[in-house]
Amino acid sequence: MLHVSAHPIVTAPVSDWRLVRRLMGLAWRYRVRCLQVLLLQGVLLFLGLAGLFFTGHGIDYVKSVVEAAATPGATVPVFHVAGLPSPPASWPPIILIATFAGCILALAVMRAGLNYVYSISINILVQRHLVVDLRTELYAKLQRLSFRFFDANTTGSIITRVTGDVQNVRMFLDQVLIQSFIMAVSLSVYLVYMLSLSPSLTIACLSTTPVLAIASVFFSRWIQPRYAENRVLAENLVQHFTESIQGAQVIKAFGREDEDRAAFAARNDHVRDQQRGIFWRVSTFSPAIGLLTRVNLLVLLGYGGWLVTRGELPLGAGLVVFAGLLEQFSGQVNQLATIVNSVQQSLVASRRVFEILDAPVEVADTPEAKPCPALRGEVQFEAVDFAYGRPTDGAPFVLHGIDLHVPAGACVAVLGATGAGKSALMSLVPRFFDPQYGRVLIDGVDARDYRVEDLRRRIGIVFQESFLFSNTIAANLAFGHPEATPEQIERAARIAQAHDFITALPQGYETVLGEGGNTLSGGQRQRLALARALLLEPAILLLDDPTAAIDAQTEHEIFAALDNAIRDRTTFIVAHRVSTLRRADFIVVLENGRIVQRGTHEELLRAPGPYRRVAALQLVDSRDLEEDPK
Numbered sequence: 001m002l003h004v005s006a007h008p009i010v011t012a013p014v015s016d017w018r019l020v021r022r023l024m025g026l027a028w029r030y031r032v033r034c035l036q037v038l039l040l041q042g043v044l045l046f047l048g049l050a051g052l053f054f055t056g057h058g059i060d061y062v063k064s065v066v067e068a069a070a071t072p073g074a075t076v077p078v079f080h081v082a083g084l085p086s087p088p089a090s091w092p093p094i095i096l097i098a099t100f101a102g103c104i105l106a107l108a109v110m111r112a113g114l115n116y117v118y119s120i121s122i123n124i125l126v127q128r129h130l131v132v133d134l135r136t137e138l139y140a141k142l143q144r145l146s147f148r149f150f151d152a153n154t155t156g157s158i159i160t161r162v163t164g165d166v167q168n169v170r171m172f173l174d175q176v177l178i179q180s181f182i183m184a185v186s187l188s189v190y191l192v193y194m195l196s197l198s199p200s201l202t203i204a205c206l207s208t209t210p211v212l213a214i215a216s217v218f219f220s221r222w223i224q225p226r227y228a229e230n231r232v233l234a235e236n237l238v239q240h241f242t243e244s245i246q247g248a249q250v251i252k253a254f255g256r257e258d259e260d261r262a263a264f265a266a267r268n269d270h271v272r273d274q275q276r277g278i279f280w281r282v283s284t285f286s287p288a289i290g291l292l293t294r295v296n297l298l299v300l301l302g303y304g305g306w307l308v309t310r311g312e313l314p315l316g317a318g319l320v321v322f323a324g325l326l327e328q329f330s331g332q333v334n335q336l337a338t339i340v341n342s343v344q345q346s347l348v349a350s351r352r353v354f355e356i357l358d359a360p361v362e363v364a365d366t367p368e369a370k371p372c373p374a375l376r377g378e379v380q381f382e383a384v385d386f387a388y389g390r391p392t393d394g395a396p397f398v399l400h401g402i403d404l405h406v407p408a409g410a411c412v413a414v415l416g417a418t419g420a421g422k423s424a425l426m427s428l429v430p431r432f433f434d435p436q437y438g439r440v441l442i443d444g445v446d447a448r449d450y451r452v453e454d455l456r457r458r459i460g461i462v463f464q465e466s467f468l469f470s471n472t473i474a475a476n477l478a479f480g481h482p483e484a485t486p487e488q489i490e491r492a493a494r495i496a497q498a499h500d501f502i503t504a505l506p507q508g509y510e511t512v513l514g515e516g517g518n519t520l521s522g523g524q525r526q527r528l529a530l531a532r533a534l535l536l537e538p539a540i541l542l543l544d545d546p547t548a549a550i551d552a553q554t555e556h557e558i559f560a561a562l563d564n565a566i567r568d569r570t571t572f573i574v575a576h577r578v579s580t581l582r583r584a585d586f587i588v589v590l591e592n593g594r595i596v597q598r599g600t601h602e603e604l605l606r607a608p609g610p611y612r613r614v615a616a617l618q619l620v621d622s623r624d625l626e627e628d629p630k
Contacts, residue, residue, distance in 0.1 A: 019347050022354065023172045026130075033125045034178060040118045041182045044111060045189060051107040052324040058100035059316030065093045122178070126170040134166050138356055146362045147432055148388060156239025161352050164234065168349030175342035183332045183339070190329045197322050198313055204303050205296040205326055212292055212333060216340045219285050224344040226278050231348055233271045240267055286337040290330075300326055363431050365451050372454035375539035376408040376443050377570030379429060384438035386424055391436060398424045399593045402438070408539075411571040413581045415611060416590035422574045425590070426542050429572065430459045442540075460538035462546040464574075466529030468517030473502055474509040476517075477532050484535055496530035541571045578615045587611065 027034065087096055139162065142149075150158075194202040244251065244260055251260050300323060307313040313322075384402040389395025398421045406412050416422045427433050428440050431447055440447045447455060457480070468476050477492060478484040489509065493499040501524055505511040517525045526546055533541060563583075575581050582601040589597035589604070589611050597609045604611040 016347055019350050019354070023169070023346065023350055024177070026134075026169075027173050027177050029133075030125060030129060030173070033121070033129065034173075037118065037121050037125060037178060038181060040114055040121060041178075042185070044114050044118065045186055047107050047111045047114070048328065049189070049193065051104055051111070052321050053317075054100055054103045054107070055324070056314075056317040056321035058097065058104070059320055060314055061093075061100070061316075062097060063315060065097075122174050126174045130170050130173055131166055134169060134353070135162060138162050138166065138353065141357055141359070144361050144364070145359055147427075148362065149359055154235070154239045155242050156237070157235045158356075159242070160231065160235040160238050161356060165231065165349040165352045168345045169353055170346075171342040172346035172350065176339055176346060179335060179339055179342075183335055186332050187329060190325045190332070194322060194325050194329070197318055197325075198304075198307060201300070201304050201307060201313070201322065205299045206329075207299075208292045208295055209333070212289060212336060215285070215288070216336055219281075219337075220340045220344055223278065223281065223341065224348060226274070226281075227344050227348040228351075230271070230274055230278065231352060233267075233274055237264075237267045237271050240264055282337075282341055285341075286334070289337045290334050294330070296326055296330060297323075363434055363452060366448065368449070369451045370449060372450040372458055375458050377539040378408040378441075378443050379406040379540065379570060379572075380404070380441040380444075381425075381428070382438050382441065384428065384435045384440065386428065386433065386435040386437075388424070388433070397436075397593060399435070402593075402595060404588060404595065404598075406570055406572070408443075408570055409568055410586070411566050411573065411584045413573045413575055413584035413587045414590065415574075415576065415581060415587060415614065420590040421593040422590055423544060424593075426544055426572055426574060429540065429542060430456045430461065457536070458538055459540045459542060460533030460536045461542045462526070462529045462533045462544065464545045466525055466532075466546075468513050468520075468525055468528060470513060470515050472507075472510050472512050473505075473528065476513065476528060477509075477535055479532055480536050488535060489531075492531040492535040493528075495534055496527045498524070498527040498531050501527075539569055541566070541569050543571065543573045543575075545574045545576065576614070578618050 087099070142158070142162075191202070191206075194205075240263065244264065251257060300319075304313065304319050304322060308315055308319050313319055381402045381404040384399055385397050386399040386402075387395040387397045391397065398419075402425065404412075414422045414425060424433075428435060429442075429447070431440075431452055434448060442450070442455070460480075469479070474486070474489055477489050481488075486509070490499060493502055493509075502509055502511070513519060517528070520528070530546060566583075571584075573580060573584060578601075581587055584601075586598060586600050587604055588595050589609065591610060597604055597607065597611055599607070605615055606612075
């Protein structure tokens, strides 16, 4: 493999206020759409107040008509409200009452229509814009991160951050920011209107509001760490599920299905039990807030009714309108529980999302980076020291003082025990990592002076465990060269000895592979990977033990076919079989990150050392096979 495991990346803790400021910056990108949504809410607020206004005055007018009818000789009073035109005096009461009813119905229909438009608008804002944009940004950042990040973070963690956590981040925009603004404006308007009707009744009815604020503060402090724990438990569950799918063959081979089901059930139950605790607290907090707001209605009926009987407050335009305003005010205050809950969820999720967005890009283009021209393929390591982590943090060096010159067109094989530094050496050529000390020169130019993307397009790579995508064979082979013609694809497949088995498949080159190419044998997958690399016609070819999963006969066929391709390009081969190593122009042997031997196959066989010991062991195995009478 061209990468190894690393310690998890630890980022500095970020305060909640800093997260809020950053989330505000995220929301600022969509300020025009946010403004449109807020304007809709402003119109809805006005229509609601207008509906209360007509309802209250309509009740007062009906009351006056009823009183006039019950009093002998009394005349129906003329309807008049300051600021509104008076209806014609000839209108009978029934016409005026019908007008009130029609206005109220029209306002209700308009509110229903605008509420629908508001729901569509907010959904477009958060789902079609914010969520999609943030996921795209996350995915783009993941593409730029080095192998170290993926080694340090589990697949389950990355998946839950890109899916569930992004969904929770959007709650800050629609359920926190927009809703908080709506709540603040609505409460201010309702408060001013209520004060204009009766200051003393307003103060009496809102006496419980400070209690709500204090309760919300304590609740938010309690629930945030619970949501953080919940996200970790969820990503552990996803990770277990992912590994179970990927390791299904191993689980079945060892008969561990029952144990795996039990382990998954235990994790699932842990998530459920932890969520149950959160939901129980949330379910308790929300009704408690609602109960406190309902206490206001008791005050309204008692004190407000007393004001009406004393003639200090009209029944319709006073008490009824005040009751409607108080109901709307209480409804907005009830949103406080939802907002507090959403704030904590969005802060926990945003912290996890920003950890990816803030992860350092360890290999990036410098401002002076230049395009990579067609390469001759000369590679030189000059006093290279390399560690997968930061040496200042105690990470050990895996390469020490590497000096190696590979002429253009030469083939060098690399031999070494596990952990000797073979993959680390190979990974420096395409700049999967950069060395802490020394430099890697390609055609005499420091590799860091080339644009990373351009450089990698000039290098063909075959990994020890090559990955194939769920696509056609032709698309997989042309992955690095999408413009390749069918003839070029077929030529590369023939060189890699893959053409015959491809054409034997029902759809040939248009056969759709399963996930990871699992419908093919290991040897077939590796030959497709070889063809994919050769299609690039790279100046430099990196083969990271590509024949490890291939039988000896197939290995012989592949390398016999590759001889012409290797002859004209610089090739690095990590291998353990002498039959593979001897094909190289020269061989380097690594031990503990240092080059301890270098030379041709014949030279190293004559010299005492690790290469001779490996060759002797394989030679003994061959002789044992020849001497076996069976």
